[in-house]
Amino acid sequence: MAPRFFDSLPRGVDLYEYQGKELFRRAGIPVSDGRLATTPGEARQAAEVLGGPVVVKAQVLTGGRGKAGGIKLAANAHEAEERAKEILGLDIRGHVVRKLWIESASDIAKEYYLSLTFDRSAKKALYMFTTQGGVDIEQVAEESPDALVQLRIDPLEGFHPWQARRLVYAGGVTDPSEQKQIAAIVGKLHEAFVSFDAMLCEINPLIVTPGGEVKALDSKFTVDDNALFRHPEIGAMRDREAAEPLEALAREKHVTYVKLDGEVGVLGNGAGLTMSTVDVVTFAGGRPANFCDLGGGGDAQGVVDALEIISADPQVKSIFFNIFAGITRCDVVAQGMLTALDQTRIAHPIVVRFDGTNAAEGREILEDAGRDNIHVEATMLDAAKRAVELAHD
Ligand code: GDP
Ligand code: MN
Numbered sequence: 001m002a003p004r005f006f007d008s009l010p011r012g013v014d015l016y017e018y019q020g021k022e023l024f025r026r027a028g029i030p031v032s033d034g035r036l037a038t039t040p041g042e043a044r045q046a047a048e049v050l051g052g053p054v055v056v057k058a059q060v061l062t063g064g065r066g067k068a069g070g071i072k073l074a075a076n077a078h079e080a081e082e083r084a085k086e087i088l089g090l091d092i093r094g095h096v097v098r099k100l101w102i103e104s105a106s107d108i109a110k111e112y113y114l115s116l117t118f119d120r121s122a123k124k125a126l127y128m129f130t131t132q133g134g135v136d137i138e139q140v141a142e143e144s145p146d147a148l149v150q151l152r153i154d155p156l157e158g159f160h161p162w163q164a165r166r167l168v169y170a171g172g173v174t175d176p177s178e179q180k181q182i183a184a185i186v187g188k189l190h191e192a193f194v195s196f197d198a199m200l201c202e203i204n205p206l207i208v209t210p211g212g213e214v215k216a217l218d219s220k221f222t223v224d225d226n227a228l229f230r231h232p233e234i235g236a237m238r239d240r241e242a243a244e245p246l247e248a249l250a251r252e253k254h255v256t257y258v259k260l261d262g263e264v265g266v267l268g269n270g271a272g273l274t275m276s277t278v279d280v281v282t283f284a285g286g287r288p289a290n291f292c293d294l295g296g297g298g299d300a301q302g303v304v305d306a307l308e309i310i311s312a313d314p315q316v317k318s319i320f321f322n323i324f325a326g327i328t329r330c331d332v333v334a335q336g337m338l339t340a341l342d343q344t345r346i347a348h349p350i351v352v353r354f355d356g357t358n359a360a361e362g363r364e365i366l367e368d369a370g371r372d373n374i375h376v377e378a379t380m381l382d383a384a385k386r387a388v389e390l391a392h393d
Contacts, residue, residue: 012199012222016059018101019237020201020219027192029185029203030215034103043084046102047077053105056083060095063220064136068092073105093261094314106217111205112171113137114186115220116193124152125193127163127186129171133205147172159190181214182206196234197227246290246309253305255292262287263391265310265319265348269294269328277322280380286388289316294323294333303336304343311346319350320387322380323362330354330362338369349390351375353383 015023021031035046036059047054058070065071070092074080080102090097111134119126130148132140140148149170153159164186168179185206193201202220209215228235250257256271260278264286268274274293281288290313292306310319323333333354340346350373354362363376375390377383 013225013228013234013238014061015219015221015223015234015237016061016099016101017057017219018059018099020221021101021216023192023196023221023234024203024216024219027188027195029188029192030213031219032103032106032215032217034101037084037100037102038088038098040081040084040088043100043102044077044081047074047080050102050104054080054102055105056080056087057101057103058087058090058092058097059099059101060092060097062093062095065092070097106207106215107210108205108207108217109210109212110208111217112173112182112208113140113202113204114182114189114206115200115202115204116189116198117200117202119152122152124154125190127151127153127167129167129186131171131173133207137202137204153190159187161187175212177212178208178214185214185216196221196231197224198222199224246312249312250292250309253309255302255306255309256295257293257306257309258291259313260288260290261315262289263315263317264387265289265292265313265316266322267292267294267306267310267319268322269324269333273322273324277320277380277384280384281320281388284381284384284388286384286391289313294328299332300336300339303333304340307337307340307346308344311344311348316348317391317393318387319346319348320383321350321352322383323352323354323356325354325356325358325362328356329358330356331358331365334362334365337366337374338371341371341373347373349373349375349387349393351377351383351387351390353377353380 024031037043037046053075056072056074058065070087072083074083084100087097113130113133115128117126128150130140132147149167151163151167164183167186168182173179189201200222203216205217207217223234247257264281266277266288268277271293274291278288278291292310294302294306310316323330366374366376375386377386
């Protein structure tokens, strides 16, 4: 099969909160003491060792755990065991909880947000800071963009302490002790980001305790997997299967597959068309469940593999199959689809838009097959609207 564009782009290795916090701790960013637990009994023991109230936190590679019931306070070891029973096995958007992080509970006076990531277009690292933390940062960006301070770091000039102070002042932090602590954390976050080859380091919330102590209450840490050879210990942290079992399967089958959070499965050929397909689905009011690129090949086996991967995602409610055939031929793709349907008994509604080489022949093959879950549409927009409709049926 043809080489695939996305294979050459860096992929991130997402770390669990407890792993990211371990890296924070090594970098000198304050975090609470905690222990890992995989059973309610271990959760009780961990709470006994820590002493005092704890917070029981689901370790899954997805955000919004709090809202999903994956984070609960426990006043003592007995309660920690009970909360652990509730949280272990919980399914948080397709991620089943198998590990818990038991952490000494913090009292929270304020919740801030701090992250460092790449601004790819500026080719610089980008800090984002706001005192309106604890909530979705996208929400802050949308509703009160002025409260979100951004600061770019030139990789050639490196980080300078005045940049940390600027971030903190611009964010409106007025307490001198807070200013000092946050500025220090900003600097250490940069050290962690560079030394661990991170693509994203996010602290949400960065809290201030009633006593005025600032610390990282959560961690989202993504490491560039092209740099893993420099960090064997981070490579060992990687949990391939849990990260995205379907992505692992896709890698095996040489299908480019990226899991997203919506309900419309997206299958296109070529990275450009697939990305536009994702956009059109969004434009039509839907949310893509994934991004799956057949590549230039589009042979029958490739179609079978891709459909198998997409339909295995429990969030997928409909599939939008968007093909613009150049070297690929729509009739070959159509045959591949029928083979896939025979082999895998996929029941999802599949909306097809064919354009380019042998598009008419491809459509004819699908129509002749008379499958009631295949819907052929003439344009990309019509097909996207249909796929969104069918996803919500
Ligand atoms: P997320 O929902 O996946 O982002 O998980 P977080 O680790 O950010 O926790 C979600 C929320 O739980 C936080 O914003 C806090 O409000 C709350 N929380 C987490 N840890 C503690 C704690 O130690 N004490 C208290 N009081 N609340 C906590
Ligand atoms: Mn969080």
